[in-house]
Amino acid sequence: MSDNALHDSFFALHHGLPRQGPGSDTTTRRLLALAGPLPERPRVLDLGCGPGRSALLLAAEAGAEVTAVDTHEPFLAELRESAAARGLDGTDPDGGSVRALRADMGSLPFPDGSFDLVWAESSVFVLGFDRALAEWRRLLAPGGTLVLTECVWTTEEPGPAARAFWEEHYPLRTVTDNAAAAVAAGYHVLGTLIQPEGDWDEYYGPLAARAEAADTSVPGMAEAVAGARTEIALRREHGSDYGYAGFVLRPADPRWRTRPEAPGEEAEVRRIEAAAFGSAAEADLVDALRADAGAWLPGLSYVAEAPDGTVAAHALITRCHVDGVPAAALAPVAVAPEHQRTGAGQAVVRAVLDAARLRGETLVLVLGHPEYYPRFGFERASAYGIRPGFEVPDEAMRALVLDDSVPVPSGALRYPAPFGV
Numbered sequence: 001m002s003d004n005a006l007h008d009s010f011f012a013l014h015h016g017l018p019r020q021g022p023g024s025d026t027t028t029r030r031l032l033a034l035a036g037p038l039p040e041r042p043r044v045l046d047l048g049c050g051p052g053r054s055a056l057l058l059a060a061e062a063g064a065e066v067t068a069v070d071t072h073e074p075f076l077a078e079l080r081e082s083a084a085a086r087g088l089d090g091t092d093p094d095g096g097s098v099r100a101l102r103a104d105m106g107s108l109p110f111p112d113g114s115f116d117l118v119w120a121e122s123s124v125f126v127l128g129f130d131r132a133l134a135e136w137r138r139l140l141a142p143g144g145t146l147v148l149t150e151c152v153w154t155t156e157e158p159g160p161a162a163r164a165f166w167e168e169h170y171p172l173r174t175v176t177d178n179a180a181a182a183v184a185a186g187y188h189v190l191g192t193l194i195q196p197e198g199d200w201d202e203y204y205g206p207l208a209a210r211a212e213a214a215d216t217s218v219p220g221m222a223e224a225v226a227g228a229r230t231e232i233a234l235r236r237e238h239g240s241d242y243g244y245a246g247f248v249l250r251p252a253d254p255r256w257r258t259r260p261e262a263p264g265e266e267a268e269v270r271r272i273e274a275a276a277f278g279s280a281a282e283a284d285l286v287d288a289l290r291a292d293a294g295a296w297l298p299g300l301s302y303v304a305e306a307p308d309g310t311v312a313a314h315a316l317i318t319r320c321h322v323d324g325v326p327a328a329a330l331a332p333v334a335v336a337p338e339h340q341r342t343g344a345g346q347a348v349v350r351a352v353l354d355a356a357r358l359r360g361e362t363l364v365l366v367l368g369h370p371e372y373y374p375r376f377g378f379e380r381a382s383a384y385g386i387r388p389g390f391e392v393p394d395e396a397m398r399a400l401v402l403d404d405s406v407p408v409p410s411g412a413l414r415y416p417a418p419f420g421v
Contacts, residue, residue, distance in 0.1 A: 009220030013228060015074055017206045020050035021122020022199040022244040023149065028054050028121070032062060034191035034248040035117060035145045036375065041065055041096075042116040045139060047105045048123020052079030052098065058119065059088045059096030066098045067115075069105060076100040106131075112138045120148040122203075122244070125170050129178055133185040137251055145190065146249045150178060151242060154194065154405075158241035165234055166242065175245050175403075180358050187249040188350040189357055191377055194405045195244040204232050250350075253343050256312070258351035261301040265311070266290070269303065272314045276334035285332060288418035289318050295416035297328070299359065302352035304344045312339040313348040317356050320365060322386055323411025328356055330366040331419075349376060353400070362403040365413060370395040385410030390421050 014020060042064045046055040049068035052075070058064045070076055083089045083098040090097040103109060105120075106127055118139055124132045129150055136146060151166075153174045158166075166172045173181070179189050207228055216222040252258070261269055266287070273283035289295050300317040313335040320329040330352070335345040353376060356364060365381060366373055367388070378398035381387070388397055389412055401408055415421050 005220035006223055007220075009218060009224040010227075011072060011074070012218075013210055013214060013221070013224045014207070016051075016078070017203075017210065018051070019053055019122075019203045019206075020048075020075075021149075022195055022203045023053070023121050024196075024199045024202050025053070025057055027149075027193070027195050027199055027246065028057050029061070030193060031147050031149075031246045031248060032058070034193070034246075034377065035147055036190065036377070038062060038064075039116055043067075043114065043141070044117045044119055045069065045108075045110070045115040047108075047118065047120040047136075048126060049079065049100070050075050050123075052082060052100070054119060054121050055079065055098050056082060056086060056088060058117075059083070059098045060086065061096075063096045064117070065096065067110075068098055068100045069103045069108070070100075071102060071104060073102055076102055106135070108135075108139065110139055113141045113144075115139050116141050116144050118144070118146045122149055124148045124150050129173075130181055130185070133182060133187065133249075137186070140251060144250070146187070146251075147246065148249075149195065149244050149246045152178060152245045153241065154243045155241055159238055162234065162238040162241040165230075172242060175247075176358060176360070178245070178247060179354075182247065182249050183354050183358065186252050188252055189354055190248040190250055191246075192248070192357075192403070193246045195246065197239070199244060200235055200239070204235060208232055252350070253347045255307070255342075256304040256344050256347035258302055258304045258348055260299050260355070261303050261314070265303070268311045269301070269314050272303075272311055272336050273332060273334045275336055276340075277332075282332045282334060285418055286314075286316060289316065289416065292318075292416055292418055295319050295418065297356075297359075300328075300352055300355055302348050302355060304348040304351070306336075306339060306344070312336050312342075313344040315345075315348040315352040317352055317361070317364065318416055320416060321414045322363070322365075322409040325409035327363040327365055327409070327413075328361045329415060329419075330364050331368075333368070346375070353402070357402045362401070362406040363408060364400045364402060366398045366400070367392060367396055368398065370398070373398045376400065381413070384408045386413055387411075388413045388415075388421070 044064040044066045046068040055068040211225045270283040295318045304313040306312040315333045381397040381399040
């Protein structure tokens with residue numbers, strides 16, 4: 001049997017299926033929400049688009065001008081037909097549109113900064129996670145976002161059957177390991193999510209039916225069917241070991257170097273806090289939190305450096321509790337007066353949130369300006385049943401879930417003693 005026969009049979013088995021990997025319209029919408037506000041007519045690049053389920057949704061619901069890329073022309077033909085049937089072929093000047101293009105995602109023909117959103121559901125494995133982060137970043141316009149989904153371990157100790165399969169086909173990492181790789185590659189993590197089991201059903205259900213009806217006398221088809229059934233059986237028997245996860249990433253602002261506070265910088269942090277707030281109160285709070293072993297979280301006092309190397313901004317996360325369950329409190333956040341409204345504050349907040357995510361924190365609370373903190377993904381804490389033990393406007397008390405696989409506690413929020421509340 002030739003490689004061409006197996007290749008042709010694989011695509012024959014998959015042609016006409018609604019999806020070419022685990023996913024759902026609901027998951028696409030959740031990932032889109034995590035990406036935050038987009039321009040009125042966002043330019044979107046959908047890589048490894050397959051028959052274009054995500055591309056069609058992004059065009060229809062986000063009003064996006066989608067360039068959908070794949071190497072398999074029959075998928076693109078199917079997408080063009082679907083786009084035309086939905087009026088998404090560019091004939092409506094006021095609506096979204098889909099342009100299907102045959103191209104290699106490893107050698108893309110687009111200028112730097114061409115897209116507001118680069119999207120890749122169930123396709124990043126073609127290049128590998130790290131290579132995709134490195135090569136696709138240049139495609140993003142300033143403030144642009146990269147959204148991708150990737151197969152991951154969902155347990156620290158996967159069983160031998162799952163481990164053997166994935167080590168042979170595509171080595172997996174955990175969500176935290178991939179998030180750490182993204183941060184190391186110069187991205188901030190805006191959000192992650194573990195895709196539900198229904199996303200696998202949307203892919204494997206139609207594929208299983210197609211495998212059952214396939215003509216295995218066709219050269220290569222028996223092997224293609226056997227491969228599909230092996231995957232489906234592995235998922236059925238060992239699905240608790242692995243899953244698909246979404247990652248929503250944004251390149252860090254290159255103007256600001258962010259890092260943990262270094263030993264001996266306490267006085268510099270104190271200077272920034274006092275200058276930003278016009279009094280010593282917040283500086284005293286940081287010192288008191290630093291002295292409270294139950295509140296201080298090593299590695300979560302972050303600074304942003306100005307181009308000359310001086311400290312321009314500071315952000316601190318310490319331990320708090322919600323109904324007795326450990327959580328994290330973001331406060332205070334301070335920017336030197338000469339660097340306010342320059343992006344230094346956003347840079348240091350995103351950096352300390354990344355650090356909290358990577359050390360395993362699952363929930364961050366902040367009491368702050370209701371028009372500022374939503375840009376980081378914070379929602380009203382009351383939506384989760386979280387309430388502070390003191391009077392505060394509902395819209396000012398905010399919560400950010402860093403790990404949606406962990407139940408969010410509800411109840412009374414208790415700050416550490418130095419806050420005095």
